[in-house]
Amino acid sequence: MPPHLLLHSLLQLRVPPRHPLLRLLHSYNPIDRPPPLDQPLHDAELWIAKALATAALLLPHYLPAFRRLAPSQVAAAAALRHAPCASSTLHLFSALHSPHSQLAIPPSAHSYRYVISLMCQSGRHTDALQLFDQMTDQSGYFPNARFLSFLSGSCATAGLLDAAAALLSKASQFGCSIEAYAYNKLLGLFIGRGRVQDAVVLFEGWIQGRVYSPDVWSFNVVIKGVCKGKGGE
Known part of the structure; x- marks a missing residue:
């Protein structure tokens, strides 16, 4: 998608002024990328990732507008890394990947591994184990x-x-x-x-x-x- 059309979509989110997460929409830098994913992240996907995180955490009712952007699994995985804490990451994972969510993006193996690891590091092992069962039983991803x-x-x-x-x-x-x-x-x-x-x-x-x-x-x-x-x- 051309950058000007993507920017127009982002501006429609109407994020409250001076909100801390507003920086996600204005901090674009081609070298400012999240840690490496399973696949390379293109510049447009980096924009989408930041916008997805902002919308899901602040204005979830705007998420259906992202359907026409067809967010990829890579962009969704990158969006998870913009969540400020474990609870927000789990909420974002559900908002993007749940079959009953407005986007229902199929989660990638990378998304599962990242969130499960974060839940363990945060002492939320019950959530980690539930996601692990979902990863193996429902999505069919096996761990190494x-x-x-x-x-x-x-x-x-x-x-x-x-x-x-x-x-x-x-x-x-x-x-x-x-x-x-x-x-x-x-x-x-x-x-x-x-x-x-x-x-x-x-x-x-x-x-x-x-x-x-x-x-x-x-x-x-x-x-x-x-x-x-x-x-x-």
């Missing part, structure tokens, strides 16, 4: 080993051990090869919480299901945990 390890590790650190175990148990289903270190660390956390029997059940189940290949440390963790549990009885 690095992302699955990150999500499981973040849940484990937050004390959500069962959720972390469930994620690692699905590694083979997603075609991911997770190093034994991640499994061993989680087993150690189970044992540290006094859940020795749960750790043993997981260990045996992972081996039988060929989810991972245990190393020497794996057996050391479990054996020490069992001995410690016996000694406390």
Whole structure:
């Protein structure tokens, strides 16, 4: 779309004067780009991304006007990076990607990964796990080993051990090869919480299901945990 037509569309948003987010519409700079996406971001898409973020957060009733611009998944992913906080990012994700929203742009794998990571970093693991299920079950995007390890590790650190175990148990289903270190660390956390029997059940189940290949440390963790549990009885 020619820049003058795009600018005309942006001006129709009528953002309140002096509002902090107004700078999104006036800070255009070809080198002022969000972090790299899965695909290159063209200049026009950068404008659209800023306008989408502004409209969704300030004037959501103007979002239908963007249909004629046909925002791409790349522009929508870039728009998410303009949200000022985790709550705003989640709201923006819903406004752009929900099937019941006014735009209903199919979310990209990059959008999912970005928002899920942000939710984890903000301590909102329930939201992160819901989005993960949506990403894999509804949108059909599977995580790679690095992302699955990150999500499981973040849940484990937050004390959500069962959720972390469930994620690692699905590694083979997603075609991911997770190093034994991640499994061993989680087993150690189970044992540290006094859940020795749960750790043993997981260990045996992972081996039988060929989810991972245990190393020497794996057996050391479990054996020490069992001995410690016996000694406390």
